[in-house]
Amino acid sequence: MAKLQKSIEKRNALIQATISLVNNNGFHATPMSKIAKMANVSPATIYLYFENKQDLLNKVYIEVKQAFTSYVFTNYTPDTPVADGFKLIWNRIADFKLKEMEEALFLAQCDNTPIIDETSRQEGLIHLQPLLDLWKRGQEEGILKPMSPYLLYAYSINPLSFLMVMQNRGAFKLNEETLEEAFQAAWNSISI
Amino acid sequence: MAKLQKSIEKRNALIQATISLVNNNGFHATPMSKIAKMANVSPATIYLYFENKQDLLNKVYIEVKQAFTSYVFTNYTPDTPVADGFKLIWNRIADFKLKEMEEALFLAQCDNTPIIDETSRQEGLIHLQPLLDLWKRGQEEGILKPMSPYLLYAYSINPLSFLMVMQNRGAFKLNEETLEEAFQAAWNSISI
Amino acid sequence: MAKLQKSIEKRNALIQATISLVNNNGFHATPMSKIAKMANVSPATIYLYFENKQDLLNKVYIEVKQAFTSYVFTNYTPDTPVADGFKLIWNRIADFKLKEMEEALFLAQCDNTPIIDETSRQEGLIHLQPLLDLWKRGQEEGILKPMSPYLLYAYSINPLSFLMVMQNRGAFKLNEETLEEAFQAAWNSISI
Amino acid sequence: MAKLQKSIEKRNALIQATISLVNNNGFHATPMSKIAKMANVSPATIYLYFENKQDLLNKVYIEVKQAFTSYVFTNYTPDTPVADGFKLIWNRIADFKLKEMEEALFLAQCDNTPIIDETSRQEGLIHLQPLLDLWKRGQEEGILKPMSPYLLYAYSINPLSFLMVMQNRGAFKLNEETLEEAFQAAWNSISI
DNA sequence: GATGAATGAGTATTCATTCAT
DNA sequence: CATGAATGAATACTCATTCAT
Numbered sequence: 001m002a003k004l005q006k007s008i009e010k011r012n013a014l015i016q017a018t019i020s021l022v023n024n025n026g027f028h029a030t031p032m033s034k035i036a037k038m039a040n041v042s043p044a045t046i047y048l049y050f051e052n053k054q055d056l057l058n059k060v061y062i063e064v065k066q067a068f069t070s071y072v073f074t075n076y077t078p079d080t081p082v083a084d085g086f087k088l089i090w091n092r093i094a095d096f097k098l099k100e101m102e103e104a105l106f107l108a109q110c111d112n113t114p115i116i117d118e119t120s121r122q123e124g125l126i127h128l129q130p131l132l133d134l135w136k137r138g139q140e141e142g143i144l145k146p147m148s149p150y151l152l153y154a155y156s157i158n159p160l161s162f163l164m165v166m167q168n169r170g171a172f173k174l175n176e177e178t179l180e181e182a183f184q185a186a187w188n189s190i191s192i
Numbered sequence: 193m194a195k196l197q198k199s200i201e202k203r204n205a206l207i208q209a210t211i212s213l214v215n216n217n218g219f220h221a222t223p224m225s226k227i228a229k230m231a232n233v234s235p236a237t238i239y240l241y242f243e244n245k246q247d248l249l250n251k252v253y254i255e256v257k258q259a260f261t262s263y264v265f266t267n268y269t270p271d272t273p274v275a276d277g278f279k280l281i282w283n284r285i286a287d288f289k290l291k292e293m294e295e296a297l298f299l300a301q302c303d304n305t306p307i308i309d310e311t312s313r314q315e316g317l318i319h320l321q322p323l324l325d326l327w328k329r330g331q332e333e334g335i336l337k338p339m340s341p342y343l344l345y346a347y348s349i350n351p352l353s354f355l356m357v358m359q360n361r362g363a364f365k366l367n368e369e370t371l372e373e374a375f376q377a378a379w380n381s382i383s384i
Numbered sequence: 385m386a387k388l389q390k391s392i393e394k395r396n397a398l399i400q401a402t403i404s405l406v407n408n409n410g411f412h413a414t415p416m417s418k419i420a421k422m423a424n425v426s427p428a429t430i431y432l433y434f435e436n437k438q439d440l441l442n443k444v445y446i447e448v449k450q451a452f453t454s455y456v457f458t459n460y461t462p463d464t465p466v467a468d469g470f471k472l473i474w475n476r477i478a479d480f481k482l483k484e485m486e487e488a489l490f491l492a493q494c495d496n497t498p499i500i501d502e503t504s505r506q507e508g509l510i511h512l513q514p515l516l517d518l519w520k521r522g523q524e525e526g527i528l529k530p531m532s533p534y535l536l537y538a539y540s541i542n543p544l545s546f547l548m549v550m551q552n553r554g555a556f557k558l559n560e561e562t563l564e565e566a567f568q569a570a571w572n573s574i575s576i
Numbered sequence: 577m578a579k580l581q582k583s584i585e586k587r588n589a590l591i592q593a594t595i596s597l598v599n600n601n602g603f604h605a606t607p608m609s610k611i612a613k614m615a616n617v618s619p620a621t622i623y624l625y626f627e628n629k630q631d632l633l634n635k636v637y638i639e640v641k642q643a644f645t646s647y648v649f650t651n652y653t654p655d656t657p658v659a660d661g662f663k664l665i666w667n668r669i670a671d672f673k674l675k676e677m678e679e680a681l682f683l684a685q686c687d688n689t690p691i692i693d694e695t696s697r698q699e700g701l702i703h704l705q706p707l708l709d710l711w712k713r714g715q716e717e718g719i720l721k722p723m724s725p726y727l728l729y730a731y732s733i734n735p736l737s738f739l740m741v742m743q744n745r746g747a748f749k750l751n752e753e754t755l756e757e758a759f760q761a762a763w764n765s766i767s768i
Numbered sequence: 769g770a771t772g773a774a775t776g777a778g779t780a781t782t783c784a785t786t787c788a789t
Numbered sequence: 790c791a792t793g794a795a796t797g798a799a800t801a802c803t804c805a806t807t808c809a810t
Binding site for chain 3: 790791792793794
């Protein structure tokens with residue numbers, strides 16, 4: 001029991017170290033040895049938990065993406081009215097990006113870079129379905145513009161990533177006021 | 193003259209090779225030797241034009257960014273009415289992302305990654321001033337929401353990057369129709 | 385008793401695994417972990433039976449060599465006439481190489497390679513004495529050429545190793561006919 | 577010109593170092609770094625001349641084998657009478673094993689071990705054809721036993737490898753007398 | 769200017785071996 | 790006895806950079 005516990009902790013430490021180092025230095029400047037050191041294990045130990053560096057990265061990506069979607073859809077049920085549902089989900093996304101900035105930044109980097117395997121990328125996408133369903137419902141009800149979900153995502157969700165990156169670089173501050181402005185912009189862009 | 197010409201051509205070949213390789217393989221999988229090979233020069237030759245790999249990357253970034261802004265503001269004059277001016281600029285940006293996809297993808301990767309020096313990043317920003325001025329004018333005229341330019345950018349400009357990346361991955365198609373939808377979403381998000 | 389039995393079985397499994405893996409992949413590509421896996425034990429268990437990898441290899445060599453000589457001299461008694469005795473022993477050697485090919489191939493590889501300690505090699509040799517005695521007798525009786533036993537061995541015994549390796553590589557077939565030819569060649573080379 | 581010369585010298589130094597180290601320590605205990613050190617180059621330099629460790633080994637094997645066969649058939653012409661021809665070739669083989677012991681030992685190790693690629697092994701064989709032709713002629717003339725060339729090789733040629741290994745281990749001495757005995761044994765084993 | 773050969777300093781990965789359980 | 794997890798010490802191989810020509 002204690003052993004399993006320790007094993008899980010080590011794996012998590014590796015994942016956290018990877019996120020942190022890739023965020024700060026980029027994938028190309030994140031050697032396995034540094035990850036090991038930050039996680040307080042030997043480099044060889046990484047290979048007990050992950051097949052190789054690419055596998056480590058893929059697995060971290062998938063798990064962070066799952067944590068993200070899991071966080072996002074907490075409290076949401078498919079019978080929530082469209083406008084309320086969208087606001088709920090949007091706020092959870094914003095919350096996640098603010099509270100789990102490391103994870104969110106990591107995702108942003110992976111999503112704009114060819115460092116993740118295509119299959120892992122796909123695997124990360126499937127859990128977004130409830131949002132797509134919500135949008136479809138909104139379109140059927142005539143509340144949302146009849147556009148491709150990619151457009152809906154590009155204008156209502158993705159901007160948060162940009163804003164978070166800017167906040168991380170110290171150029172911009174996400175607070176109650178700017179978040180409200182952001183939500184209005186998001187809603188205006190997709191609602192009829 | 194012929195010599196200078198050849199020199200410039202070599203430099204351009206190096207820049208193009210860097211863009212192409214970083215796009216396809218990521219920075220971490222783009223060795224100098226490959227760049228040299230693709231540009232048909234010796235690895236040593238790179239160091240006649242750039243100080244080192246980081247310098248090469250920074251310079252490529254800055255030049256591509258300049259090409260981008262230069263393209264974007266062609267035909268635009270500061271006395272254009274706000275709505276027309278925004279539409280003009282927005283369309284040029286969309287144009288660039290469609291016609292110079294390699295360059296645009298490269299910028300998207302650099303902008304979400306810690307591979308570019310902060311100073312180079314700043315240098316890439318300064319040429320965006322005309323757009324910021326336009327927005328300020330629009331806000332003074334009560335046409336645009338009185339938000340931070342970061343918010344304006346996040347919602348009216350940045351989504352195009354996301355859409356382009358998606359198009360590049362084969363998931364989405366930017367055509368006359370979707371571009372029009374995109375523009376409406378952009379305008380709705382920032383206009384009062 | 386059952387415990388001792390199991391212990392012996394494990395040790396044998398380790399020896400067999402070592403032989404098989406070294407034969408197929410060579411010593412350099414035979415990690416302890418693979419040996420353990422093939423023998424269905426933990427890597428750590430190997431060290432309960434052998435001091436280290438070198439010791440494992442030496443012990444395997446010695447035991448296989450003993451199995452070989454023991455097999456070879458079964459039914460042979462020192463009072464057998466020289467010609468009969470040689471034929472008897474030669475046939476047993478040929479038999480062993482055909483029936484215990486794994487073991488024989490392992491010996492061939494060890495005998496031509498610096499992977500076995502010199503002392504272990506010596507230890508493997510001592511049990512060949514009956515053959516040396518037979519040869520001495522044959523020379524005293526004027527039946528065998530008065531040559532160094534190394535020459536006798538090189539021409540009458542060692543060729544079987546070569547033929548077995550060739551058969552293992554699929555290039556040659558040892559059957560009743562070729563074995564008879566081989567024996568004639570062997571006998572012709574050493575008899576007066 | 578001087579550059580090409582140096583290049584060839586470096587390559588040869590690498591080959592010699594490989595032979596020497598593999599002979600003394602075995603393939604498994606011959607790291608690239610040691611080979612580099614012995615050849616007075618950087619480890620990275622090896623990879624300018626050979627693709628990887630396996631390629632290095634294969635190439636060394638092939639070149640040594642070619643040197644061997646080339647040495648062996650010097651002075652031999654296909655019209656030499658069978659007995660004379662065999663004696664000539666046999667002596668050259670013995671000569672090579674005595675004078676180029678390092679090379680010969682290396683071949684012996686490679687020939688009894690799965691460290692060489694099968695294709696490289698095949699490539700090493702093709703140059704032995706003149707000997708096979710000689711044997712065929714001898715069989716047609718009724719001088720040699722009508723056996724498989726593998727048997728002829730096993731009994732008339734291969735024993736020299738064994739004797740050389742023994743001499744290298746200090747157990748046996750190849751001199752004029754023992755060489756003559758060896759030749760007689762070889763000839764007796766294959767001649768009618 | 770231009771180059772190709774050369775390399776030192778890494779880097780991912782492996783593996784023999786140990787040790788707490 | 791037996792083990793699986795852990796690791797330090799290699800090891801093959803890469804790559805940004807240099808330098809003699």
